[in-house]
Amino acid sequence: MYRIEEVAKKTNLTKRALRYYEELGLVSPSGRTESGYRLYTDEDVAHILHVKNTRDLLGASLQEIKEIMDLGKRYELLKQDYFSDKHASEKLRLLTELEGTLRAQRDVLQEKLNKLADMLQGYDDKLTRITNKKRELEKEIEE
Amino acid sequence: MYRIEEVAKKTNLTKRALRYYEELGLVSPSGRTESGYRLYTDEDVAHILHVKNTRDLLGASLQEIKEIMDLGKRYELLKQDYFSDKHASEKLRLLTELEGTLRAQRDVLQEKLNKLADMLQGYDDKLTRITNKKRELEKEIEE
DNA sequence: AGTAACATTTACGTTTACGTCAACGTTAGT
DNA sequence: ACTAACGTTGACGTAAACGTAAATGTTACT
Numbered sequence: 001m002y003r004i005e006e007v008a009k010k011t012n013l014t015k016r017a018l019r020y021y022e023e024l025g026l027v028s029p030s031g032r033t034e035s036g037y038r039l040y041t042d043e044d045v046a047h048i049l050h051v052k053n054t055r056d057l058l059g060a061s062l063q064e065i066k067e068i069m070d071l072g073k074r075y076e077l078l079k080q081d082y083f084s085d086k087h088a089s090e091k092l093r094l095l096t097e098l099e100g101t102l103r104a105q106r107d108v109l110q111e112k113l114n115k116l117a118d119m120l121q122g123y124d125d126k127l128t129r130i131t132n133k134k135r136e137l138e139k140e141i142e143e
Numbered sequence: 144m145y146r147i148e149e150v151a152k153k154t155n156l157t158k159r160a161l162r163y164y165e166e167l168g169l170v171s172p173s174g175r176t177e178s179g180y181r182l183y184t185d186e187d188v189a190h191i192l193h194v195k196n197t198r199d200l201l202g203a204s205l206q207e208i209k210e211i212m213d214l215g216k217r218y219e220l221l222k223q224d225y226f227s228d229k230h231a232s233e234k235l236r237l238l239t240e241l242e243g244t245l246r247a248q249r250d251v252l253q254e255k256l257n258k259l260a261d262m263l264q265g266y267d268d269k270l271t272r273i274t275n276k277k278r279e280l281e282k283e284i285e286e
Numbered sequence: 287a288g289t290a291a292c293a294t295t296t297a298c299g300t301t302t303a304c305g306t307c308a309a310c311g312t313t314a315g316t
Numbered sequence: 317a318c319t320a321a322c323g324t325t326g327a328c329g330t331a332a333a334c335g336t337a338a339a340t341g342t343t344a345c346t
Contacts, residue, residue: 003292003293004292004293005293014334014335016333016334016336017333019294019295020333020334033293033342035293035294035341035342035343036293036294036295036341036342037292037293037294037342037343038293038294053258053262054262056202056255057255057258057259057262058262059199059202061332061333062332063332088280088283088284089284091280092277092280092281092284095273095277096277098273099270099273099274099277102269102270102273103270105266106263106266106267109259109263109266110263112199112259113256113259113260113263115196115200116200116252116255116256116259117256119196119197119200119252120249120252120253123245123248123249124249126245127245127246127249130241130245131242133238134235134238134239134242137231137234137235137238141231141235146322146323147322147323148322148323157305158323159303159304159305159306160303160304162324162325163303163304176312176323178312178313178323178324179311179312179323179324179325180312180313180322180323180324181323204302204303205303206302
């Protein structure tokens, strides 16, 4: 179990950001000491990193991230009462909703991936042009 | 030449955003009508799209984007006085600086690309698991 | 036992990236 | 010639994502 500063270092977030994320209901430490210090598990840290990646890579707002995760949690809850067939159709509905949003997110990611690849190619082209230019200049100077 | 609303539609930015970018020195319309209306060329639009992509994909702040582009412009300026060998070493210095920042940006992009690919894989896995689960549930309901 | 380094909550402050009027001029269609 | 739709420049407002300071308690070391 880690205290907040450890987690801040591990995740490269500030302590304030961690508390803020908790305030939004995005991440919660698994426990507290008797005196009230937050205690995070490795699992908590992994979760935080996932949130951070979603923010950085998908470019989603913290609210959006929360909504995605709440959807997942709602399903996990339903999953619990496994043996109540009564709720099978309800499960199916939720699952379909979850599938929809996930597929949408996936498509956004795919789109970003494509654009990123293009952009990277552009950078590489520019870099080789610069390298050539540098060689030219170095020759020019030598003389 | 397009007026601002056209450009807003083409780039999927608001008119306010376009003016704001201009205020920051990020993008300027190539011309104005006699009465003061902004006029953008296709080249301007392409530039704006590049800025937008850099913001969305690299996740850079508008200030950072400006700094990157200013560096490029500084080089373009030096490039102008092509025949003054006197400045060859100065060119080389600027070029090396430019190369450095570009390479850094490239590495960030590469890193993001890798993480994005991972994340995408994660989504796909989750989606196939959900699809299976749905099939299960559908069977269960039929009976 | 003292103290430096860590933690807590509360609350106000700040930056970025625009949104939203207001007051006013321009363009274009009928 | 009128009017709707578009443009301009201020200038103030705002949401998100924290930063920062204050007041206070806790750990841990010497």
